[in-house]
Amino acid sequence: xxxxxSTLLDSSLRxxxxxxxxxxxxHDASDAPLTAMVxxxxxxxxxxxxxxxxxxxxxxxxxxxxxxQPGALAYQAEFVxxxxxxxxxxxxxxxxxxxxxxxxxxSYSAPWHFLGFANYYLGDLPGAHHAFExxxxxxxxxxxxxxxxxxxxxxxxxxTEAEQDFRNAIQRNDALRQQDPQHRARAxxxxxxxxxxxxVLLAKPDLDGARSQLEQAAQLWPEQAETWxxxxxxxxxxxxxxxxxxxxxxxxxxxxKQAPTRGEGS
Amino acid sequence: MSARPASSTGPHVRRAAxxxxxxxxxxxxxxxSQPSASRPAPAGATPSLAPAALGRFHFSELAAECGLxxxxxxxxxxxxxxxxxxxxxxxxxxxxxxGDLDVFVPNGATLESPLHGPGCRLFDNDxxxxxxxxxxxxxxxxxxxxxxxxxxxxxxxTAVGDVDADGFDDLFVAAWGPDALLHNDGGRTFTDVxxxxxxxxxxxxxxxxxxxxxGDGDLDLYVATYLVFDPAHPPPGDxxxxxxxxxxxxxxxxxxxxxxxxxxxGTFEDVSAACGIDAVPPSxxxxxxxxxxxxxxxxxxxxxxxxxxxxxxxxxxxxxxTSGCARPLADRGMASGLAVNGDGRAQATMGIAVLxxxGDGxxxxxxxxxxxxxxxxxxxRGGRFFEDRTSVYGLGAPSRPYVKxxxxxxxxxxxxxxxxxxxxxxxYAQATLASMDSEALEPPQLYARDGAxxxxxxxxxxxxxxxxxxxxxxxxxxxxxxxxxxxxVVTGLNAPVRVLINDGTHGRSLTVALHDGRPGAKNPRGLxxxxxxxxxxxxxxxxxxxxxxxxxxxxxxxxxxxGAGSAEDTVDLLITWPDGHEQRVAGAKPGARTTxxxxx
Numbered sequence: 001x002x003x004x005x006s007t008l009l010d011s012s013l014r015x016x017x018x019x020x021x022x023x024x025x026x027h028d029a030s031d032a033p034l035t036a037m038v039x040x041x042x043x044x045x046x047x048x049x050x051x052x053x054x055x056x057x058x059x060x061x062x063x064x065x066x067x068x069q070p071g072a073l074a075y076q077a078e079f080v081x082x083x084x085x086x087x088x089x090x091x092x093x094x095x096x097x098x099x100x101x102x103x104x105x106x107s108y109s110a111p112w113h114f115l116g117f118a119n120y121y122l123g124d125l126p127g128a129h130h131a132f133e134x135x136x137x138x139x140x141x142x143x144x145x146x147x148x149x150x151x152x153x154x155x156x157x158x159x160t161e162a163e164q165d166f167r168n169a170i171q172r173n174d175a176l177r178q179q180d181p182q183h184r185a186r187a188x189x190x191x192x193x194x195x196x197x198x199x200v201l202l203a204k205p206d207l208d209g210a211r212s213q214l215e216q217a218a219q220l221w222p223e224q225a226e227t228w229x230x231x232x233x234x235x236x237x238x239x240x241x242x243x244x245x246x247x248x249x250x251x252x253x254x255x256x257k258q259a260p261t262r263g264e265g266s
Numbered sequence: 267m268s269a270r271p272a273s274s275t276g277p278h279v280r281r282a283a284x285x286x287x288x289x290x291x292x293x294x295x296x297x298x299s300q301p302s303a304s305r306p307a308p309a310g311a312t313p314s315l316a317p318a319a320l321g322r323f324h325f326s327e328l329a330a331e332c333g334l335x336x337x338x339x340x341x342x343x344x345x346x347x348x349x350x351x352x353x354x355x356x357x358x359x360x361x362x363x364x365g366d367l368d369v370f371v372p373n374g375a376t377l378e379s380p381l382h383g384p385g386c387r388l389f390d391n392d393x394x395x396x397x398x399x400x401x402x403x404x405x406x407x408x409x410x411x412x413x414x415x416x417x418x419x420x421x422x423x424t425a426v427g428d429v430d431a432d433g434f435d436d437l438f439v440a441a442w443g444p445d446a447l448l449h450n451d452g453g454r455t456f457t458d459v460x461x462x463x464x465x466x467x468x469x470x471x472x473x474x475x476x477x478x479x480x481g482d483g484d485l486d487l488y489v490a491t492y493l494v495f496d497p498a499h500p501p502p503g504d505x506x507x508x509x510x511x512x513x514x515x516x517x518x519x520x521x522x523x524x525x526x527x528x529x530x531x532g533t534f535e536d537v538s539a540a541c542g543i544d545a546v547p548p549s550x551x552x553x554x555x556x557x558x559x560x561x562x563x564x565x566x567x568x569x570x571x572x573x574x575x576x577x578x579x580x581x582x583x584x585x586x587x588t589s590g591c592a593r594p595l596a597d598r599g600m601a602s603g604l605a606v607n608g609d610g611r612a613q614a615t616m617g618i619a620v621l622x623x624x625g626d627g628x629x630x631x632x633x634x635x636x637x638x639x640x641x642x643x644x645x646x647r648g649g650r651f652f653e654d655r656t657s658v659y660g661l662g663a664p665s666r667p668y669v670k671x672x673x674x675x676x677x678x679x680x681x682x683x684x685x686x687x688x689x690x691x692x693x694y695a696q697a698t699l700a701s702m703d704s705e706a707l708e709p710p711q712l713y714a715r716d717g718a719x720x721x722x723x724x725x726x727x728x729x730x731x732x733x734x735x736x737x738x739x740x741x742x743x744x745x746x747x748x749x750x751x752x753x754x755v756v757t758g759l760n761a762p763v764r765v766l767i768n769d770g771t772h773g774r775s776l777t778v779a780l781h782d783g784r785p786g787a788k789n790p791r792g793l794x795x796x797x798x799x800x801x802x803x804x805x806x807x808x809x810x811x812x813x814x815x816x817x818x819x820x821x822x823x824x825x826x827x828x829g830a831g832s833a834e835d836t837v838d839l840l841i842t843w844p845d846g847h848e849q850r851v852a853g854a855k856p857g858a859r860t861t862x863x864x865x866x
Contacts, residue, residue: 090700092700125664236651237647
């Protein structure tokens with residue numbers, strides 16, 4: 001292994017293991033990690049690469065280095081490459097690599113989860129649904145896959161199924177959170193699922209139920225502007241002007257702290 | 267509409283060939299009665315007599331056959347600056363009051379000569395011709411010079427309104443560079459009255475709309491501005507998904523919009539500051555419409571901003587009218603939920619459509635956005651709140667890969683449910699699926715209403731227009747061939763203007779236009795009116811609005827569909843004029859066009 005590459009891997013590995021987070025496979029709706037599942041599924045040299053996925057070309061170069069090693073597993077490389085593109089929100093490219101990984105190693109289920117999100121963000125709802133279901137066959141307790149299935153079912157107009165998906169996501173992620181209450185990512189996962197469950201309840205419509213979910217979500221992740229926005233809307237519709245104003249102020253305050261990005265529009 | 271013959275070569279080719287074969291002669295009043303036998307038939311066109319129905323969403327692209335030959339100018343291709351990619355609109359209006367729709371295209375310019383492009387074009391409709399296949403078709407001729415129309419700046423948005431209530435619709439053109447108000451002199455010629463009317467502005471204006479904002483009966487004008495931009499000194503480049511692209515709009519300075527109050531005589535006063543328009547942050551305005559969203563009898567202004575929160579200007583709480591402003595306004599977009607999507611995220615709003623998606627009579631708002639983002643449907647909850655119901659209605663995920671511009675809400679298949687037609691095309695010519703999850707050229711997207719959801723139409727029976735890829739921008743609705751159903755005219759970047767004639771096999775349509783001919787009436791087309799149409803106990807509601815779509819002016823009319831039914835059926839109309847006056851009209855016949863004269 002080249003010295004520079006080794007150094008990068010070592011430092012990244014330390015970071016990755018230090019925070020116990022593999023942040024490389026993020027996505028809009030669920031940028032929380034599938035820490036254990038993904039990390040355990042990879043050769044050790046690839047784990048820190050995944051953590052560096054946001055570095056794009058640099059991460060891809062590291063994968064190429066890995067590929068040159070004896071015994072390098074191509075399906076893992078494809079998967080990590082997919083994650084680097086997914087991190088850049090380049091879902092077409094990510095999808096291609098996830099599908100290659102699945103072709104090379106059909107029993108390796110991790111790519112299904114991420115393929116689900118790639119398909120979702122490419123507008124392929126049936127493809128997303130199938131991918132999440134495939135992953136859940138192998139990992140039925142993966143809350144984030146239930147979350148992905150939930151947003152897909154919601155877009156497909158299957159409100160009953162979406163509600164159950166999100167409740168499954170909450171249950172699974174909350175169980176993990178109970179094991180490690182200080183783990184902020186787990187709290188965020190639960191919070192996000194509660195926000196999406198609130199979307200379903202609003203559509204039914206069940207304003208009280210939605211408000212309850214949003215208030216719990218805000219407690220779990222008070223820095224999430226989206227939650228406060230939705231809460232302000234629900235409270236306003238319920239006639240709680242003061243509560244709505246408070247939530248809106250919180251929302252606007254959080255948004256003001258955020259640097260605007262192209263993701264906010266074009 | 268009757269079923270039409272099919273062809274093994276496809277309905278689009280078949281129709282074009284049939285039309286190329288012969289026109290059966292002009293209807294009375296048509297200026298061009300020359301048979302078109304000399305027009306070459308498209309290669310492979312083999313008209314068939316085999317009877318078969320066209321799809322319910324079938325359109326035929328007939329610009330050439332209609333005589334509307336124009337290629338727009340929008341800088342260069344591929345574009346190198348943001349000014350080149352915003353496109354330009356068009357207007358469908360009866361400029362000479364002869365009963366049919368004419369077409370105005372302001373047209374753009376080039377970076378080398380941004381203030382002097384090839385100029386606008388006006389196409390007069392000579393009235394519907396009857397084609398060989400028995401279907402009507404408009405016939406246009408270029409009337410630009412004859413009408414004395416001169417506008418050669420970089421045109422963007424267009425609004426139509428009779429600003430001085432002389433009975434003829436005038437044109438406002440928003441531009442990069444000087445805007446223009448072109449007064450219609452009795453249906454014959456146009457005169458540039460920009461300066462004398464007080465609507466001179468040289469910033470980059472985009473969307474524009476007429477409406478009675480201050481409630482005095484005449485047509486006020488709202489003009490959205492985009493951003494500070496000098497093509498001689500373009501901003502640094504940017505990247506999108508890692509790909510180098512031209513700079514903007516992100517990071518560029520927005521501009522304040524303008525509200526012009528009509529003094530009642532077709533001249534205007536800029537009341538932007540006095541009425542609160544300047545109180546919002548300078549923005550990247552693109553889309554605008556003026557509509558009574560809370561059904562309180564007063565018109566609100568909805569402004570779509572690119573990459574920033576949208577605005578909803580409504581009555582300023584506790585504010586009193588002053589000598590400088592008859593109706594103080596304040597932005598309540600955020601409080602209402604309309605400013606951002608359901609996640610609280612500002613979007614790159616471009617196109618706007620107003621429709622009643624849930625049949626409750628309240629106007630809902632649909633907006634189009636950039637790629638890797640969805641369109642957004644805000645459902646109106648009693649006028650005060652808007653809920654993002656994009657996903658619930660099936661309008662979210664399928665729209666993600668597209669850069670979406672003009673939005674047309676209309677019951678194209680006349681089944682009694684409004685559909686949504688969106689015209690697409692990427693901003694960046696470099697776009698590929700591999701690099702940006704989008705292609706540079708993109709097809710339109712038609713969402714057919716199907717009960718509680720919309721379904722993306724992919725049926726080949728709709729014709730080739732739905733799968734052909736373009737870099738489209740704007741579009742406008744209007745019944746060009748006077749057959750009662752809505753047709754569409756589309757503009758793209760440096761592309762031929764397309765005329766999509768609605769010739770599908772569908773239900774009964776009814777087009778309702780309004781006319782206020784009372785002495786002293788100052789909004790003759792009833793812009794801002796709400797029309798309910800009731801048949802068999804079911805009421806549909808539409809609005810006659812300025813703005814909407816994207817940078818364009820659609821026909822000032824409401825289109826209804828009623829599906830199949832008895833020839834004896836009649837429709838009861840309830841018109842709520844912009845001043846709140848309600849008028850009931852019984853006995854409208856589906857399958858036709860009707861103009862309702864205001865009663866009192």
